[in-house]
Amino acid sequence: MDWDKLRIFHAVADAGSLTHAGDRLNLSQSAVSRQIRALEESLNTTLFHRHARGLILTEQGELLFDATRAISKRLEAAAARIRDSEEEVFGELKVTTTTGFGTLWLAPRLTKLYEKYPDLKIDLMLEERVLDLPMREADVAIRMKEPSQADLIRKRLMTVQMQLYASRDYLERNGTPERLEDMADHRLVCQNPNAPQVGAGAMLVQQLMANTPHSMLTVNNYFGVLQGVLHDLGIGVLPDYLTEDFPHLVRVLPEIESAEVPVFLAYPEELRHSKRISAFRDFVQDEIISHRKQLRQLGKI
Numbered sequence: 001m002d003w004d005k006l007r008i009f010h011a012v013a014d015a016g017s018l019t020h021a022g023d024r025l026n027l028s029q030s031a032v033s034r035q036i037r038a039l040e041e042s043l044n045t046t047l048f049h050r051h052a053r054g055l056i057l058t059e060q061g062e063l064l065f066d067a068t069r070a071i072s073k074r075l076e077a078a079a080a081r082i083r084d085s086e087e088e089v090f091g092e093l094k095v096t097t098t099t100g101f102g103t104l105w106l107a108p109r110l111t112k113l114y115e116k117y118p119d120l121k122i123d124l125m126l127e128e129r130v131l132d133l134p135m136r137e138a139d140v141a142i143r144m145k146e147p148s149q150a151d152l153i154r155k156r157l158m159t160v161q162m163q164l165y166a167s168r169d170y171l172e173r174n175g176t177p178e179r180l181e182d183m184a185d186h187r188l189v190c191q192n193p194n195a196p197q198v199g200a201g202a203m204l205v206q207q208l209m210a211n212t213p214h215s216m217l218t219v220n221n222y223f224g225v226l227q228g229v230l231h232d233l234g235i236g237v238l239p240d241y242l243t244e245d246f247p248h249l250v251r252v253l254p255e256i257e258s259a260e261v262p263v264f265l266a267y268p269e270e271l272r273h274s275k276r277i278s279a280f281r282d283f284v285q286d287e288i289i290s291h292r293k294q295l296r297q298l299g300k301i
């Protein structure tokens with residue numbers, strides 16, 4: 001269906017007159033009349049009853065006018081949102097990050113983002129696979145290494161280390177290891193070193209497994225490892241960003257930790273001016289500043 005003809009039909013139906021509609025559209029009465037006749041022919045129906053005082057919609061015309069009126073309102077609303085977009089943050093934002101970081105650090109903090117931008121719609125995609133940002137599989141990513149894809153804007157957010165933690169109840173029942181060799185008397189809870197994860201975490205797990213722990217529980221993400229530790233199953237390998245939100249966890253063998261893992265935020269170059277991206281980037285950066293301040297108050301950095 002020809003959008004230009006629909007636009008002219010809507011103006012005529014709204015004005016009730018070919019002449020008044022032509023004045024609005026800067027068209028002659030004859031040009032408007034030709035477009036209406038062409039639309040009626042394409043639909044094989046009559047849209048208006050003509051009489052001396054003007055035009056009245058037929059039943060079929062009423063149906064079409066209801067549709068064009070709804071479209072017009074949607075277009076006006078979209079135009080208003082576009083005009084306001086320099087000030088507002090709204091629409092869908094596809095965010096990808098790892099299962100551990102997404103469930104344990106990012107998701108619990110999103111309340112603050114929604115409080116500030118209630119019209120934002122976030123699609124949080126948690127997986128170890130690196131999504132293709134230039135192909136718009138996601139709009140923004142937080143990854144545990146610097147992205148290698150071209151045409152990305154990237155910012156280093158912080159560093160993470162994997163360390164050993166246990167619950168107080170577990171340590172009271174089973175004792176606290178003082179040397180790496182003491183892990184032979186404990187259950188190790190960790191990601192399988194063959195599971196997708198950062199290399200530094202896998203290397204630490206391999207080092208611990210070399211000391212033949214008494215028992216093991218392996219999980220394919222840090223959320224599962226955390227649940228095992230919280231339920232007193234053993235000593236777990238966990239990222240250090242958990243220490244603020246789970247202060248009752250006890251760090252074990254503090255000299256044992258992974259190499260530092262850089263955390264990067266990245267998004268496609270063409271989204272440089274996106275208000276959604278800017279709002280999310282600023283939110284994450286503010287939360288990291290708050291996170292580090294909290295750790296300093298706890299004496300952990």
